[in-house]
Amino acid sequence: LERRATESVLAELEDFHPEDIAELLERLDLPYAKLLLYALPEEKAAEVIVNLDEERRAELLQDYSVRELAQEVIENLDSDDAADIISELPQERIHEVLQNLEDPDQAREIADLLSYEEDTAGSIMAKELVKVNASWKLMRCLREMRRQAEKVEQVHAIYVVDDEDRLLGTLSLKKLLTTSTKTPVAEVYDRKVISVTTDVHVEEVARLMRKYDLVVIPVVDKDGKLVGRITFDDVMDVMQEEAERDYQMASGLTQDVESDDSIFALSRARLPWLLIGMLGGVISSRVVDYFDISQYPEMAAFMPLIAATGGNVGVQSAALVVQSLANDSFNESIIKKLLKDLGVGLVTATVCASLMFAVTAALGKPFNLSITVSLALISVIVFAAMFGTFVPLTLNKFKIDPAVATGPFVTTTNDVIGLFIYFSVAKLIM
Amino acid sequence: LERRATESVLAELEDFHPEDIAELLERLDLPYAKLLLYALPEEKAAEVIVNLDEERRAELLQDYSVRELAQEVIENLDSDDAADIISELPQERIHEVLQNLEDPDQAREIADLLSYEEDTAGSIMAKELVKVNASWKLMRCLREMRRQAEKVEQVHAIYVVDDEDRLLGTLSLKKLLTTSTKTPVAEVYDRKVISVTTDVHVEEVARLMRKYDLVVIPVVDKDGKLVGRITFDDVMDVMQEEAERDYQMASGLTQDVESDDSIFALSRARLPWLLIGMLGGVISSRVVDYFDISQYPEMAAFMPLIAATGGNVGVQSAALVVQSLANDSFNESIIKKLLKDLGVGLVTATVCASLMFAVTAALGKPFNLSITVSLALISVIVFAAMFGTFVPLTLNKFKIDPAVATGPFVTTTNDVIGLFIYFSVAKLIM
Numbered sequence: 007l008e009r010r011a012t013e014s015v016l017a018e019l020e021d022f023h024p025e026d027i028a029e030l031l032e033r034l035d036l037p038y039a040k041l042l043l044y045a046l047p048e049e050k051a052a053e054v055i056v057n058l059d060e061e062r063r064a065e066l067l068q069d070y071s072v073r074e075l076a077q078e079v080i081e082n083l084d085s086d087d088a089a090d091i092i093s094e095l096p097q098e099r100i101h102e103v104l105q106n107l108e109d110p111d112q113a114r115e116i117a118d119l120l121s122y123e124e125d126t127a128g129s130i131m132a133k134e135l136v137k138v139n140a141s142w143k144l145m146r147c148l149r150e151m152r153r154q155a156e157k158v159e160q161v162h163a164i165y166v167v168d169d170e171d172r173l174l175g176t177l178s179l180k181k182l183l184t185t186s187t188k189t190p191v192a193e194v195y196d197r198k199v200i201s202v203t204t205d206v207h208v209e210e211v212a213r214l215m216r217k218y219d220l221v222v223i224p225v226v227d228k229d230g231k232l233v234g235r236i237t238f239d240d241v242m243d244v245m246q247e248e249a250e251r252d253y254q255m256a257s258g259l260t261q262d263v264e265s266d267d268s269i270f271a272l273s274r275a276r277l278p279w280l281l282i283g284m285l286g287g288v289i290s291s292r293v294v295d296y297f298d299i300s301q302y303p304e305m306a307a308f309m310p311l312i313a314a315t316g317g318n319v320g321v322q323s324a325a326l327v328v329q330s331l332a333n334d335s336f337n338e339s340i341i342k343k344l345l346k347d348l349g350v351g352l353v354t355a356t357v358c359a360s361l362m363f364a365v366t367a368a369l370g371k372p373f374n375l376s377i378t379v380s381l382a383l384i385s386v387i388v389f390a391a392m393f394g395t396f397v398p399l400t401l402n403k404f405k406i407d408p409a410v411a412t413g414p415f416v417t418t419t420n421d422v423i424g425l426f427i428y429f430s431v432a433k434l435i436m
Numbered sequence: 437l438e439r440r441a442t443e444s445v446l447a448e449l450e451d452f453h454p455e456d457i458a459e460l461l462e463r464l465d466l467p468y469a470k471l472l473l474y475a476l477p478e479e480k481a482a483e484v485i486v487n488l489d490e491e492r493r494a495e496l497l498q499d500y501s502v503r504e505l506a507q508e509v510i511e512n513l514d515s516d517d518a519a520d521i522i523s524e525l526p527q528e529r530i531h532e533v534l535q536n537l538e539d540p541d542q543a544r545e546i547a548d549l550l551s552y553e554e555d556t557a558g559s560i561m562a563k564e565l566v567k568v569n570a571s572w573k574l575m576r577c578l579r580e581m582r583r584q585a586e587k588v589e590q591v592h593a594i595y596v597v598d599d600e601d602r603l604l605g606t607l608s609l610k611k612l613l614t615t616s617t618k619t620p621v622a623e624v625y626d627r628k629v630i631s632v633t634t635d636v637h638v639e640e641v642a643r644l645m646r647k648y649d650l651v652v653i654p655v656v657d658k659d660g661k662l663v664g665r666i667t668f669d670d671v672m673d674v675m676q677e678e679a680e681r682d683y684q685m686a687s688g689l690t691q692d693v694e695s696d697d698s699i700f701a702l703s704r705a706r707l708p709w710l711l712i713g714m715l716g717g718v719i720s721s722r723v724v725d726y727f728d729i730s731q732y733p734e735m736a737a738f739m740p741l742i743a744a745t746g747g748n749v750g751v752q753s754a755a756l757v758v759q760s761l762a763n764d765s766f767n768e769s770i771i772k773k774l775l776k777d778l779g780v781g782l783v784t785a786t787v788c789a790s791l792m793f794a795v796t797a798a799l800g801k802p803f804n805l806s807i808t809v810s811l812a813l814i815s816v817i818v819f820a821a822m823f824g825t826f827v828p829l830t831l832n833k834f835k836i837d838p839a840v841a842t843g844p845f846v847t848t849t850n851d852v853i854g855l856f857i858y859f860s861v862a863k864l865i866m
Contacts, residue, residue: 021628025648148613155610162592162651179609180585183578198451216676218455219669221592221651238668239649246646249679250759256686257755257842258748265760269776273783276752280788280817283748287741288795294737303730310724310743310851311717317744318688318713318844322706325687329680330695346699353703358710365718387710412687414748421740 016045024050028057036065052082060094067091072099076106085112086132086240089119119234127211128204130241131225131234134158137165138191140174145187147177162222165232166195173224173232175199201226204233209248212241252328256321256412258283279414286418290425297429302436304371308379309425315358315383316390316424317417323347323394324412331398331408340399344392351391355384374436381435382428389427390420446475454480458487466495482512490524497521502529506536515542516562516670519549549664557641558634560671561655561664564588567595568621570604575617577607592652595662596625603654603662605629631656634663639678642671682758686751686842688713709844716848720855727859732866734801738809739855745788745813746820746854747847753777753824754841761828761838770829774822781821785814808865812858819857820850 019027019042027046031039031054043051043066055063067075075095080088080103092100100120107113115133122128136154138147147164155161164177175197185194201224202211215223215238225234251262258279263271290313299306327343359380366376394416398408449457449472457476461469461484473481473496485493497505505525510518510533522530530550537543545563552558566584568577577594585591594607605627615624631654632641645653645668655664681692688709693701720743729736757773789810796806824846828838 023628023630023648152613155613158610160592160651161609162590179591180588183582183585198453200453216669216672218453221590221668238651238672239646242646242668242672249683253679253683253686253759254755256683257751259752259755263756264763265756265773269779269783272756272776272780273787276749276780276784277787279752280745280748280784281791283744284741284788284792287738287744288792288799290740290744291737291799294740299736300733303733303736306729306733306736306739307721307724308717309736309739310720310855311714313740313743314713314717314720314747314844314848314851315710317747317847318710319706321687322689322709325684325689326693326695326702329683333694343695346702349699350702350706353699354706354710357703357707358714361711362714362718369718369721414744417747418744421744425740 012041012045015042019046020050024053025057027054031066032059032062040066040069048078049082052079055079055091056083056087063091064094067095072102073106075099076103077108080107080116081109081112084132084134085115085119085234086130088112089116089129092116093120122204125208125244126204127202127206127208127225127236128234130208130211130244131204131236132240133234135165135224135232135235136161136163137167137171137232138177140166140168140190140192140195142191143187144182144185144189144191144194147182147191148187160237162237163224163235165199165224165235166191167232170229171232172230173199173201173226176224199224202236203228208241208244211236212245212248215241216245251407252332252409252412255407255409256325256328258414283414283418286414286422289422293422293425293429297433302432304375305378305428305432305436308366308375309428311362312379312382312386312424312428313421316386316420319351319354319387319390320394320416320420321412323391324398324408324416327395327398328408328412331402343399344395347391347395348388351388352384354391355387358387359383378428378432378435382424382431385427385431386420386424389423393420393423442471442475445472449476450480454483455487457484461496462489462492470496470499478508479512482509485509485521486513486517493521494524497525502532503536505529506533507538510537510546511539511542514562514564515545515549515664516560518542519546519559522546523550552634555638555674556634557632557636557638557655557666558664560638560641560674561634561666562670563664565595565654565662565665566591566593567597567601567662568607570596570598570620570622570625572621573617574612574615574619574621574624577612577621578617590667592667593654593665595629595654595665596621597662600659601662602660603629603631603656606654629654632666633658638671638674641666642675642678645671646675682762682837682839682842685837685839686755686758688844713844713848716844716852719852723852723855723859727863732862734805735808735858735862735866738796738805739858741792742809742812742816742854742858743851746816746850749781749784749817749820750824750846750850751842753821754828754838754846757825757828758838758842761832773825773829777821777825778818781818782814784821785817788817789813804866808858808862811865812854812861815857815861816850816854819853823850823853 031043043054046054080092092103095103104113104117134157136151136158138150164182166174166177168174175195176199177191177195181194200214200218200220202214204225204227211223222235222237224232225236227233254262259275260278261275263275362383363376363380366379397416401410402408461473473484476484510522522533525533534543534547564587566581566588568580594612596604596607598604605625606629607621607625611624630644630648630650632644634655634657641653652665652667654662655666657663684692689705690708691705693705792813793806793810796809827846828841831841832838
């Protein structure tokens, strides 16, 4: 009966996209997931394995022998996916799997991909591509492409190389289809091609592809030889991770966690920033003690307002800087930027302070307190606006990810400094 | 002399990518930008115009006559870029430009693209694509593709349709190149094709392309007829905007602004959240007044700590929810999620509270105050963790963007509630 059930499930699954099957396998209990994966046709199973998340993939591949891994999984994959999966294996298995591959070319290609540093173009590129020699006639191109296409799933570009395999340009399918087959490639190919070398950081690859609207980008070695290509979906994952990291940092999470991680992992990702925030709180308490609040206890009521506003303004400024740095749209000089923030600070401060003056008066607070709150608010907002701009710019200068600044750091510092300003103004006025 | 200078600049520019020329034109003073744009060859100028930012484009196109716009700019562009640029024109010019196009097919295509609602697949798709009929033999495909390729800049997919133009599947270049030209398309094409209808929201298009690693996706109308295709670079812009919106919301900016916008625009984007934050501050002041802080003024010193910790914990929880909702990886039930947050809250709260107990004792604070701060901290952290999870989930249920929750809203609410908890604990203990 179980076999009948499995068979009917399999028949259903046959038409599903590997990504959807992977999602299903992630949700099933491990034994069922194993059962299903083993029952899938080899090629489909390999595609499904690529689409699994890392954790489930490790669980499912544990039972595979080195030989099965090599011949049932890796041999059915493109070089970039194959390298990704192999790189996740324990060091001693990597070598064995490569030795068990039947095609020595594939083994060499994968070993080559594994040799690049993480997060470089070389480490995410695929080896499969279609290339033609500039000296060929188009007829020969078609013939050679027919041979190469056997290995290449999707053809997004036809690269033109010289006899030393150096990248010269691209041949558009349009030209290939619409020009006489006797024309030499050299006469019709496009010499303008944007490429990256293997050591370029993936974030830079993403930036280039985004900037120039590229679906695929060729990768060359330091001699200009064509060694691979990167398609958009590969860098998109990188971009996505980058955006998530910024977002997490801005939210005070220090590690890449997801809401379905364990309680321990989640707590560990949260504690560092919380403790830094608490350190700020302790320093704040010293500021309050230093100014001896018991002299003017009515000031306590507006401490949260002053601290929160400073924090909010600082984060707003920092976020704007982080974003324009990320978009590469930071064209202004630092001085000009700070002057502008001074302007924005003054405008928002005036609005907020006038409003608060009216509110405190309406609440029947003493005139002195109203003046103190309003003046402190102006100083805090202006300071926080400029501080929030200054910190990420400085971090960036020292090659530290400026997104750190939008996290609790700026908020916490502004809390402390805001209270200090508040009490200093009070000293002068009250 | 000026002409000589211009000519040498032009010769240099000839080899630049349109995107780079666009960047240059954005930085130049307007009169120089105009001069340069006019001097560029027509096709290059059109490509540069596509790559300009909206503001500069409007400035540069102002002097174009309707006829020039139609015949020098629009006619040199793909339908999607053409529609984008036309849609930015004043209403009365749109019609005139369309009438001035020499190719009635192009005019009809652009008018069709303009008819779709903003942010739908129809509004961002391009009409240029390569399609073949399922009943043709491959030889005829090649012939027809040759004709169609004249119009299509890059061929990423060959679509297979029936006699009514309904999308049936795709024909891979690999199959086309490696199969005998006498084979009918029907025998070799791939029936598994993921498509969207014209009314699908672009964010959903982006999600599908990302999920299934698609470089291009076909668009069909409600009868299943193939009407266009969307390439990755088009949805990427949408994704990028979406991520930026989330990030801005999390940082308390209510409008899409950039750091080089005007002081007025920047202030307007900042004020709403600042005022909401201040409202929170005013409510906090009422809480403090209500509990009459002058009875225990030493409590004031730890108000910032309590408020800040509550705010930080809340934002952490909210960010995790927002992210897992965005990634579609939210598989757990709400109850299970809240229980887990209770666990994370308790772990972090225990660590933070024990530490604070030690710190307050070390600072020589009275035992009662130490106990109050520690107990309040535990309650605030646990509450904030669950509240930060609950709010975005609720917003999401009511179809409000959950990212709103990571902005100052959760922080502000947690500030107020944190103080309330702090004073309530004090009432019981002190």
